Amino acid sequence: MEETPQHCLSRLPHNSALKQQELPAHQLYFTTTRVLSVFFTTGIFCLCMGIILIVSARSTQEIEVNYTRTCANCAELRETASNFDKECTCSIPFYLSEKMMGNVYMCYKLHGFYQNLYRYIRSRSNRQLAGKDVKAVEDCTPFKTSNNKTPIVPCGAIANSKFNDTIILSYNINSSGQIKVPMLKSGLTWWTDKYIKFQNPSFKNLADDFRGTTKPPDWPNPIYELDKKDPRNNGFLSEDFIVWMRAAAFPTFKKCMIDSNTPFYRRLVCW
Template identity: 40%
Template sequence: MAMNYKEEDGHHNSGVGPGPAVKSKKPDNTAFKQQRLPAWQPILTAGTVLPAFFVIGIIFIPIGIGIFVTSNNIREHEIDYTGIDSSSPCHKCLNASWNSTPSCVCVHNFTLDNAFESNVFLYYGLSNFYQNHRRYVKSRDDSQLNGDKNSLTNPSKECDPYRMNLNKPIAPCGAIANSMFNDTFRLYQIKEGAEVEIFFTKKGIAWWTDKNVKFRNPAGNISDLKETFKDTTKPINWQKPVYELDPNDDNNNGFVNEDFIVWMRTAALPTFRKLYGLIEKNDAAYAALAPGNYSLHVEYNYPVLSFDGRKRMILSTISWMGGKNPFLGIAYITVGSICFFLGVILLIIHHKYGNRNNSADIPN
């Protein structure tokens, strides 16, 4: 019996005689729905697989060595100043609170054996601090941070319980802003028994898009931010309001303060570092930090013992690939070596057994 063309397309008639066609779940008889489209499937042979392994190995190993050597040439010095050890200079500061005044000051003396030739980046580091927690990440008001007047006096409910304080809206609101890092660093070089302060800049430490697009002060009297924020109050754990974050630069206050912007970009991992300042190399004939003795003065405000955290100060140079990170170079070398080793093993197997398989296919 001949098949009706509608049956071939997946549509069946209800039976004898005319009548409405009964819908079927069978897909239409098309190349796409019946999976008859042209396809390409690689045929893995010794002639295609072996060269691929060797090429990957030859390319990846030199790249990995170059990245690893570059990373090792980056100068870095790290100081853990948490102060849990009773012999630590910061041990007496452990009970300092978020908004303690005056701050407890501890001093760390250290030695740099090698010169830091280029610009030096000063970071602070925290451990066991989960900035990636879902509720913590949501606890902010981006409209308020972008200078919206309505959000300034009526923050988002996402900021709760750091939305209102003393019947006034908090600016900036939310758990991220409330937990902002507030230790202060001063760095000195010890020359002939005297301490000479090394100055660093706070400008340019935040992303350009954050500084110029995402964070803006509310419209108003730019020269008098106190008046602009008069109907708000500071976050609970802050020592001073947002318009006094930088006493030395009026253009670095309010929501556009770069320390604040850096903190508000949450970290993905519980152990992280954030940029605190930049020591610029002003004279090409001299290193940014020469070998010698140095002293770090820390105004200890930020408590970490409640969450078993640690605090660090890091001095580091950078290269074309960023900061010190040997992992990427090791990963390239490992993958390249494995591919090259597998290529050699497969080449030996092919040389030993390949001809035997070909001869077995030849009929007598």
């Protein structure tokens, strides 16, 4: 009988149950009754959830006001990039056919804006947005620094293209007077965005925290002047800014800029 060479024996697996594939095994056998029971139970559950979601969506009142063509003078002004800092006002009257009960949400709607472009999504600094280093602009091409090499805050293409239309609602009592409708700017963001991903360097003086930096090229105001009335909603913690920084998956999307405490109940969309 010929002996096995020593170099071949060294490559043999150890004589254990695991390596010799001798572990006990158990194979599940499902009867037809069990399979059909699981199938129909899952189907009934999904059907009920779908009915609930459809009924909930139909109960939402929504009004869309397209001001792109109505405010043609403003649209023509914005076609030139150098006019980004010039103000343009436009007033559009609209009538509510039904009374809106509950909380009302003001959202903006954009068409043909591809926020899911890979280079666009990558153009941001998470370290900067978390308040760890406001001058960290390594990943923000092409909006990293200004012409004089000053770090841009917030840097990146997403922040530079932020939607900056200001929408104000007024209620006409009669032909002689109007009442400004008070709207909140809170309750818009995900909890993880508000308390983990976005943080200001400190809560003392934002102007000092961002000293030595400059605003994005297409912004009218610096990051620490987004909400002068509420310091808690300013800087990187501005909820309108946080909502914009979460990129949409499709080219047509809506994002709420002003709402109340209970989300997704009533919406007034302007676009």
